[in-house]
Amino acid sequence: MIFGFLLMTAKSYGQQDSYMSVQYSVSFGTGDMGDYISKTSWRGMLIEYRGYVSSKIFVGMDAGWNVFYERKDYDTYTQGTESLSGIQYRYQNQVPLLATLDYLIVTDKALKPYVGLGIGTMYSERSTDMNLYRYELNSWQFALKGEVGLLYEINYSSAVKLAVKYYNGFKTNSLGNQGYVSVNLGMAWSL
């Protein structure tokens, strides 16, 4: 995120076709993450930088933060001869940090559909609160992202950006594959 700020400051002048974007994210866990927290995450944000390569291709960086939370009703969890009952509060924070490549399908209209890829890392932090105790699992995971979206130019320097992204953090010793879909809506400003 800090790196994103620096990029913006450093490249605020003279690159009219590069842009920064801030987006609000709504996300849904899939696979192991969806099993752990099935509720939709309404807490999320994303900062993007995109640098101009050609009229169709942009490269850049994504820095995001998505907070998943679910209160699990009173239930019993059994392992072997042991059983534990109570309410669980489950939290998962996802922080993807990715290098990106976007390809604009249409360039000569105000509405520009595009597809994108991302590669990098994702920090996953999973916490389970029960009684007064917290059980935590943290991991930095290798991550890939696929994306489809729309850029709608409002004027020469601003656009609305709508994107659907799928993130996948690959299994590590401490945490399995963590995947989620996020729907993002925000503004983009040319630099």
Add this chain to the structure above:
Amino acid sequence: MKKKFIFYLSIIILLGSCHPGGIEYYEDTDVVYTNYDDSFDFQSKGVYAIPDKIVKLEGELLEGEEPAFVKEPYNTQMLNQIKSNMTTLGWTTTEDPADADLVMFPAVWTNTTLYYYYDYWCWYYYYYCGGWGWGYPSVSSYTTGTLLMTLVADGDEYIDPTRVWTANINGLLSGAYNSSRVTKSIDQAFTQSPYLKTN
């Protein structure tokens, strides 16, 4: 300039809304843990003994000193709830532990934890201890309560009395005794222990 302002403002608003909820009420902290010896054949047994007082653990006892007990009416309320569940599972009581297949030992204790908020630089330079209120140490605390139920076997097949079932009920205590929380948790301990059922 305006673009940058909107950019930073939107980040601050989005970051500020990222903290989710958590525990709200005392009973949200209630947990019930049970464990048992899966080599023990509960089904073939059916008689248990239980004392008429629940021990309140308060520290080490001196030799010959009697432990503290839970006050009435809470003592009877808890014992009745335990007995009711044992009866539902098919167990009958006996006055003499020597005649019983198992003996139930209930015990309670509380545990208070203190938190200190202390501005540790205060000792070094008096300016930081000054009259804003934040320079002084403050103390907060929380208390948890535990009810432990243990079924002990001491028949011919055991050299020493052996714990074959344990239930540990724990939660954050409020100022007043809440019988429904205790009752519900005792019931839950037996609900999640269906293997206690006798023939």
